[in-house]
Amino acid sequence: MSWLGESARKIAALFRGWRLSADLEEEMRLHLELRHEEKVRAGMTPEEARRAARRQFGNTTLMKEDSAMVWGWAWLEQFMQDAIYGIRSMLRSRGITAVALISLALGIGANTAIFSLIDALMLRSLPVKNPQELVMFGSGLNNGISDGFPNNELYSYPFFREMQTRNEVFTDVAAASSMLNLVHGTVEGHSAPEAMHIKLVSGSYFPTVGVQPVLGRMLGEEDDRIKDAYPVAVLNYGWWKQSLGGDTNVLGKKLTIGSTVFTVVGVAAPEFFGHQVGESPDMWMPLAMQKEIPPGNDGYADSMAESLHLIARLRPGVSRAQASANVDVLFQQILRGLPNVPLTEENLRKLEVMRVDLQSLATGFSMLRVQFSEPLKILMGVVALVLLIACANIANLLLARSTARVRELATRQALGAKRSRLIRQLLTESLVLALTGGALGVGFAVVANRLLLRMLSGSGETIPLNLPLDLRLLVFALGATVATALLFGVLPALRATRIELTNSLKEGRSPTGMGTQPSLARLLIVSQVAVSLVLLTGAGLFLRTFVNLARVDTGFNREGVLLLHLDPASANYKAGDPRLNAAYEQIESRLRALPGVNAASFSLFTFDEGTWNNDIWVHGYMDGHQNRDVHHNVVSNDYFAAMGIPLLQGRTFEPRDSASSQRVGIISESVARNLFPEGSPIGRHYGSHDAKNADSTEVIGVVKDAKVHSVDERTEYVDYLSRAQVDFFFLNDLAVRYKGDSSAVVSAIRQAIRDVDRNLPISNVTTMEEQVADSMPNQRIIAQLSAFFGMVAVFLSCIGIFGLMSYVVTRRTNEIGIRMALGGNRTGILWLVMREGLLLVVIGIGAGIPLAVVGGRLVSSMLFGVRAVDALSLSAAIALLALVAVLAGYLPARRASLVEPMAALRHE
């Protein structure tokens, strides 16, 4: 174990570093003095004695170095020396250092920020035991309640129970509501109701996923066995801390939602946020209590209420393929055996070919991942390019500086310094620069992360995504930093140390040195310009995409519309409650009377909110293959006025359309065109699903097609039913068309609603314009960020051009002076210098054009209304780049043209 003591002594020595060398110096000095005295006593003169003592002792410096080396820290000491030297030289040229640090911080910071999002969304494992054993049924992309049959995305509770008992491949199967329900409930001891995001899960959910409580217990099978029997809740750790202040007496606390009182039985482990990345329920409750979440919901025993995502844990040794085989067989058997399922010939045909896709849940499931993975990859590419440009810039700065240091380096080599040692020193200096930039970059990333998350979240609540500054991230940032340092440091270091010694020592500023040196610098400028062109062109494409999307005709007038969401269920209204209809009517009429409000209408949905859809059957219609899937909106009479959807034929709803009159519907123009061919649809009949309902609804009007989910979707079929005739409990969107100051109108609206029912919670207020903008966060974010980074790239390239040209001008001051002395005019000189810079830019642009074309092709799937090779974007990018390049070149060129010939000639 002697190495142990040895290492301990070495480490101890490291901390006494300066003391150690001071000790050594002192004892050597004593030694020399004693020897000197001895010689003097023996009769030497003091001078002779001193020399003799030294001779006998040997080379003091060497001995000192050898002694220090014994402790094994020589490399560290050298590194520190180099680092300190590096810092000193950084401080000497502050301008260069500042530019380098800013570009590094931006480059490394942006890379780290984007990487942290990619990490959180795509790479990190779920914080549960053995996440790689978890699978999910279906893609998980659908959510809501469906009554479509058969369905391999959303499942009913009875299906889940059958699958749980009959499968032979899973240790257990769990179900979770596909929706995160927002309700308003009151915590015992709190005065006002508050918003709560609740996830309904089966009793098997926590055992299957494998999550432990920090307090109390998790939900278990017994909580979910009997309908409505156990009103219990497990809290999310974050919500417990935030809303209840981490109260340790929380167990047994009551939560009142609607008319039911829930009891808190546990708090989940802090790291657990559910199985869906980017969604964080405030609490989990058993599916058996779904009648209360939201109040009025009830699908516990209904095999046609398909609203669940299924999750399962593979038995040890069972592969996903084996599990799939078993699940596919059971899927067919179970669906055929469930009560009250529509086993029509058409449905059976569909069922026969339907399979269940089992996907791995190792990194959790995320809508965000599906939505954002493409844009994040593009952004990662963009910021990587920006970092490259920054590297090129810094390499150029270092090149210029090492040229200025040619004499220093040559002197050191002449004195015997090894080339490897000098390279090491230069690289250390680069590393110091990069590390400083990297540290700034990490700071920048922390801020940028929040900003990015805000941008991704749109105008709504911030996405609950955990973006900690963890080890992985720091390792990534460090890796990026070191790679950067090597990238920008190696070439200048090699270049600077490859020196014809005598030449460099003789001449301060040799024309030969200049010929080779800037060729590398020029190459760097050319590549910077080329990459900048790629980024700018990309930014142009994305901006045009965004503008195109913003210009798409949505079918409704998005300006001047406020959107509110009410939560009547939490205010104790029941399904079919006549009081609610009365309240809605009152609210609508009060709002209409407000100054600045033109129309107000409740509806089932407006835009990008999820819909109720199923097949319709038009009277007399026979063909069974056409798409008949229609989104049904349930609206008040003023809906079309509030949304600004033009009426094309017939009429809109009127007071005479009541619960007791003929059920009427208004269809969109594409429904009229494709499903009601031959003649006007007004007065004709249709219904849902099949022929037996075909007479239920009479068409009274046709309105313009309106977008449903997204701006870039193909036209979807929509029909509108009257709220007076269709009782739909989850109807709680309120659209208000207004004029003037929105904030004044909003507070007037709030007051009016409070006057009708002061307990009715308003959960969300936004404008239609925001709603539309939020529906395309990708395009918006990519457009904004790519434009931003495009400008950063151009800015960096400008600095590069400016730096190089300034350098060239300084080097050529003599020459310029001679030219002027010989009668050269200022314009000629100006042009001489400008020409050099412009040539580089032109070559860079030439090299960039094919790259930009390739880049455009790579991102073509993200574009809308613009081709991958877009002349406008490309020429705008070229023009902008050329313009700023001219500016960057002009300043040094002007300086050159103002040179006084005599001063220049004396200038050496």
Next chain:
Amino acid sequence: MARSDTLPRDEIPPGTLDLLILKSLARFGELHGYEIANAIQSASEDVLRVEEGSLYPALQRMLVKGWTTAKWSTTAGNRRARYYQLTSAGRKQLAVEISDFERVIGAITRVIKTA
């Protein structure tokens, strides 16, 4: 001219510096660097010549290995000096080095004496 500069002296055989230092410390207990140099020189009756500076890296190495400890103290002439002392590990090391050295010397002697 001082005597020490006129007499011919031999470089110490490589690898034996540690042995000489350890032995000197074993003999005198506590020495500082200058005394160690003098001890080696006088014990060898002025035959062995040590480049005195090279004592110091060797002493550092012994500190690292844990064969010696060092402490600051004052000399007879009232000057501050660092005194080195053997540890038990140092004593063991001395025994090892002596037996190694004797083995080698014995072998060399046998080679030379073989006629």
